[in-house]
Amino acid sequence: MAYWLMKSEPSAYSIDDLKREGQTHWDGIRNYQARNYMREMQLGDEAFFYHSNCSPPGIVGMMKVIKTVYTDHTAFDPKDIHFDPKSKQDQPRWEMVDLAYGATFPNILSLSALRAEPSLETLVILRKGNRLSITPLSEGEWQVILKLAS
DNA sequence: GCCAACGTTGGC
DNA sequence: GCCAACGTTGGC
Numbered sequence: 206m207a208y209w210l211m212k213s214e215p216s217a218y219s220i221d222d223l224k225r226e227g228q229t230h231w232d233g234i235r236n237y238q239a240r241n242y243m244r245e246m247q248l249g250d251e252a253f254f255y256h257s258n259c260s261p262p263g264i265v266g267m268m269k270v271i272k273t274v275y276t277d278h279t280a281f282d283p284k285d286i287h288f289d290p291k292s293k294q295d296q297p298r299w300e301m302v303d304l305a306y307g308a309t310f311p312n313i314l315s316l317s318a319l320r321a322e323p324s325l326e327t328l329v330i331l332r333k334g335n336r337l338s339i340t341p342l343s344e345g346e347w348q349v350i351l352k353l354a355s
Numbered sequence: 356g357c358c359a360a361c362g363t364t365g366g367c
Numbered sequence: 368g369c370c371a372a373c374g375t376t377g378g379c
Contacts, residue, residue, distance in 0.1 A: 214365090236374075258365050317367080338364090361376080367371085 208347035209242070211268070211304075212338045220254050220266045220309055227272060228305040232279045233287040235299060239339040243302050248269045252304060253342070254351060258312075264350060272285035272303030278310040310354045324349050 211231065223229055225243055250270040256262055275298040279285045280292035291327055292298035301337070325346060342350070 212365090260367095262366070306379090357379085359376100359378095361374105363374080364372085366371100 207245070207247065208251045208342045208344075209246065209250060209343055210255055210264070210340045212257045213326045214258045215256045216259070219256065219342045220306075223254070223266075223268065223304070224308045224309060226306075230277075230301050230303055232277050232301045234277070234301065234338060235280075235287060235289060236338060239337055240300055242339045242341060243300060245341070246273060246302050248273060249348075251307065253347075257338075260317045261313060261317065263317075263319065264310065264311050264354065266309040267307035268304040270302055271305045274302050276299045277301040281290075290319050295310055312354075314350065314354050318353065322349060322353065329338045346352050 215221075218229070223271055231243070234243065248270055248284040252268045252270065253264045254266045255264050276297040277287075277292075278298045279287050280297065281294060282288055283290075287299075289298060
């Protein structure tokens, strides 16, 4: 089973939103590498929910993959903020997965705390300027994150 | 295929 | 608001 890191701006969609709704479509991903990672996601995989572009940024909880990748229909909707005219009905360019709420950490695992952990120095989110909104985690990384979060 | 221009992300 | 990083686009 794999572990992932998935970012969202809480002003757009937060862990509290997910907790209230129980599950969600992870739509709006418009980055090829992130999409390709979603294609690798398997049922039962776990994902850490990272709040970005907020104060403080950090990992706030966990989710579980409950539906593997399928067409992101929001790309077809001209009124949707993530509309992409290059994604055609007969040849969709973008995809999404479904995730279920798992847990909210008792304390946010802040970016600064993650940075202070030497064993996480290669964690992709910590690389300055990295735009990837979805990244796979190595076993060493997710184990340390779980330990720090408990 | 190169590369400059441009847009987005996201921490600070 | 600033700015570094970096993905995307398009001319050639």
